[in-house]
Amino acid sequence: MIKRAPRSCAPIAATLLIPFLLAWLPARAAEKPEVVVYTSVDQVFSEPIFRAFEARWGGTVRAVFDTEETKSTGVLNRLVAESRNPQADVFWSGDPVRPFVLIRRGLVDKYVSPVATSIPASFKATDGSWTGFAGRARVLLVNSRIVKPGEMPRSVRDLAKPLWKGKTAIANPLFGTTTMHVAALFAAWGDETSKKFFEDLKTNEVRIASSNGEVKRLVASGEVAFGLADTDDAHEAFAEHAPIEVVYPDQDGIGSLVMPTAAVLVRGGPHPNEARKLIDYLVSSEVEAKLAQSAAHLPLRPEVKAPIGAPSLGGLKTMSVDYGRVAETMQELQPWLRQWVGF
Numbered sequence: 001m002i003k004r005a006p007r008s009c010a011p012i013a014a015t016l017l018i019p020f021l022l023a024w025l026p027a028r029a030a031e032k033p034e035v036v037v038y039t040s041v042d043q044v045f046s047e048p049i050f051r052a053f054e055a056r057w058g059g060t061v062r063a064v065f066d067t068e069e070t071k072s073t074g075v076l077n078r079l080v081a082e083s084r085n086p087q088a089d090v091f092w093s094g095d096p097v098r099p100f101v102l103i104r105r106g107l108v109d110k111y112v113s114p115v116a117t118s119i120p121a122s123f124k125a126t127d128g129s130w131t132g133f134a135g136r137a138r139v140l141l142v143n144s145r146i147v148k149p150g151e152m153p154r155s156v157r158d159l160a161k162p163l164w165k166g167k168t169a170i171a172n173p174l175f176g177t178t179t180m181h182v183a184a185l186f187a188a189w190g191d192e193t194s195k196k197f198f199e200d201l202k203t204n205e206v207r208i209a210s211s212n213g214e215v216k217r218l219v220a221s222g223e224v225a226f227g228l229a230d231t232d233d234a235h236e237a238f239a240e241h242a243p244i245e246v247v248y249p250d251q252d253g254i255g256s257l258v259m260p261t262a263a264v265l266v267r268g269g270p271h272p273n274e275a276r277k278l279i280d281y282l283v284s285s286e287v288e289a290k291l292a293q294s295a296a297h298l299p300l301r302p303e304v305k306a307p308i309g310a311p312s313l314g315g316l317k318t319m320s321v322d323y324g325r326v327a328e329t330m331q332e333l334q335p336w337l338r339q340w341v342g343f
Contacts, residue, residue: 173340289305
């Protein structure tokens with residue numbers, strides 16, 4: 001009788017393993033690292049930064065962007081609303097004062113990034129609650145076809161000059177960097193002088209635009225002679241070949257307001273280790289150089305070159321600013337500002 005060779009169990013075992021392998025593969029794919037960032041920095045500038053980090057890191061950045069009209073307030077309010085169940089790991093703010101809303105509510109974990117050692121002390125918290133980098137300045141955008149060289153504005157106070165009645169613009173001060181600028185002026189000038197200035201603006205029929213981008217459009221089109229906006233808006237105007245000149249205001253007075261963007265670590269975020277890696281990248285000199293080139297942001301590090309056509313931070317007279325105090329003033333001013341705007 002011919003004996004049969006023992007039947008191998010390998011094919012049976014392989015068949016049994018296939019369902020487990022199929023279930024295991026998607027689970028392994030799902031383990032690809034990710035980090036969630038909320039940002040009020042314009043998507044056109046911030047998204048390439050996230051993609052560059054992804055390429056280097058090998059993980060996924062899930063970003064939530066603010067709108068132009070609710071700049072800095074939309075994602076901030078979302079972070080506060082989600083405080084009991086945080087969804088974000090990092091908040092990249094377009095200015096350094098909104099993070100204080102989170103800090104005072106206990107919604108920020110402190111993180112001193114080793115990459116930020118060369119950032120000047122005035123642009124970061126010593127305890128690591130926020131780290132500033134890649135700043136913008138508040139500037140006057142001037143239509144060079146309307147404004148004669150001898151009439152060039154030199155100060156934010158020129159917005160209230162009768163010569164320019166009905167011919168100037170600012171963005172809605174309830175949102176974005178304009179809110180911070182108003183608060184900084186109140187902190188510098190005091191309540192009485194500041195309120196008088198803003199009443200003079202109203203008398204002078206200053207135009208309230210929906211955003212800094214709209215201010216840029218109004219100036220470029222000649223609907224107004226000049227307006228108050230940010231250096232990244234000036235950068236866009238130059239790219240569009242608009243007839244615009246840029247004035248850094250109050251160089252012979254209180255100086256121009258510089259607003260670093262700021263990164264904070266959200267307390268209780270789902271990916272804290274990945275969040276620290278993202279913050280390390282954001283506050284790096286590499287990102288400052290990228291934002292100088294793409295968005296005309298002013299590097300805070302002296303070794304990083306300033307954007308073409310822009311002064312270096314060391315060559316600019318800047319406002320002396322306590323960002324924490326400005327944050328407090330900004331909150332206190334909200335009822336008065338709503339009344340001033342007409343809300």
